[in-house]
Amino acid sequence: MPQELGFLINGKWLKSETKREIKSPYNDEVVGVINIPDLDTAIESVNYAEKAFTETKKSPSHLRRRILGEIARGIEERKEEFAKALVLEGGKPLKTARVEVDRAVTTFSIASEETNKFGEGELLPIDTVPGNEGMFGITRRFPLGVVMGISPFNFPLNLVAHKVAPAIACGNTMLLKPASQTPISALMLGEIVAESELPPGALNILPLPGASIEPVIDDPRIKKVSFTGSDEVGWELMKKYTKKKVTLELGGNAAVIVDEDPPDIEFAAKRNAWGAFYQAGQSCISVQRMYVHEKIFDEYMDKFIAATKALKLGDPMLEDTDIGPVIDDHSADRIMEWIDEALDMGAKLITGGGRDGRMIEPTVLMDVNETVNMFCSEVFGPVILVESYSDFDKALENVNNSRYGLQAGVFTKDMKRAFKAYEALEVGGVVVNDYPSFRVENMPYGGVKDSGVGKEGLRYAIEDMTELKLMVVNLNY
Secondary structure, three states, rough: OOOOOEEEOEEEOOOOEEEEEEOOOOOOOEEEEEOOHHHHHHHHHHHHHHHHHHHHHOOOOOHHHHHHHHHHHHHHOOHHHHHHHHHHHHHHOHHHHHHHHHHHHHHHHHHHHHOOOOOOOOEEEEHHHHHOOOOOEEEEEEOOOOEEEOOOOOOOHHHHHHHHHHHHOOOOOOEOOOOOOOHHHHHHHHHHHOOOOOOOOOOOOOOOOOHHHHHHOOOHHHHHHHEEHHHHHHHEEEEEEHOEEEEEOOOOEEEEOOOOOOHHHHHHHHHHHHHHHHHOOOOOOEEEEEEEOOHHHHHHHHHHHHHHOOOOOOOOOOOOEEEEOOOHHHHHHHHHHHHHHHOOOOEEEEEEEEEEOEEEEOOEEEOOOOOHHHHOOOOOOEEEEEEOOOHHHHHHHHHHOOEOOOOOEEEEOOOOHHHHHHHHOOOEEEEEEEEEEEEOOOOOOOOEEEEEEEHHHHHHHHHEEEEEEEEEEEEEO
């Protein structure tokens, strides 16, 4: 019998008349039943979050550090339970689910360390202007208040952690709306948080449908929205909530350049194959476009295709599975439609292209027309587009030929070219000699163009969740 999960408001687990089954993307089995709060109850949670903020904003750093450490240990103690929940609700292969749980532990652990730094400020010399002798200024950061966190389905534990952990670290409170497809791991995290020393109401988890969340965000007491998801939804939030701080971590169309002198061709091929197809391509920094120098193209592609074919597609609960299903039928249908569109417009199918339900083979295409969806938009599936190039500057232009700009990768021994790419590429991050799918929890993470605005990564998220305040002191009295 699938477990029925309540929602968390003011430290209490509540149930409602409205329930929804969560089904496995792999086999459609019901893996959980969640309770959906009604709108009045969800809006009421703002009251509890605001009340809790009167405590959290004054809480000492040692307490916040201890709470975050408790949460990290709680996740570690339930590691296998969390990993299996990620497999069941999202179709994530068990081996990568365990990695995500480890990352969530790291996220809370780093956030715990950041509490020691939060509040650090600056001494400003006000006497730079004549007549202001004997005056100085100090700055420090203060928490904003109630933050709305909205997380996606593809990393339903660690991307929730990237909302919750920095909010706790700097003394904010949070309303969390987990992805509708994958709320189970977020609710399990709520169980751990509810057992910590965090005041009731400091974290409220509302598994609402996406269309129901805006009436909650409308409350003026919510000072910030941290959203990870589609660019269409994200930019509408930015447009509507002009008086709130908004961080958007949106889509991508990540590209990688493999120069004529990569440090190791086989390493580059294997890393890019994994970067393209892990998570069934459902990552905003999955490798979607790959530009390979013509001098090494044939050798590289032989190794890349071999690495691609070595990846095992199958039951995500098996230890040796590398690639599981995409999240739902709609996504599978769209991905296959985009593949067909590219082929109809002259693309060449190098490998893959098959489908069995929501399982899509790792697919490699060449000569893709730049007007098709597969090139212009985010595929969010196990598909990569490959082209050869002869001129490095032209390859940089090709990477920039996208409305997205999240991360990019460059494999080269030539550090002048590496720094040239760093300066020229219109992205939030450039990864040298690894795939653009690389991310660790403390690095600044966020894009430009249609990929969003603001940064995640613990210290940088804390900056976005706080307000810098100045105090000027006049000693001339």
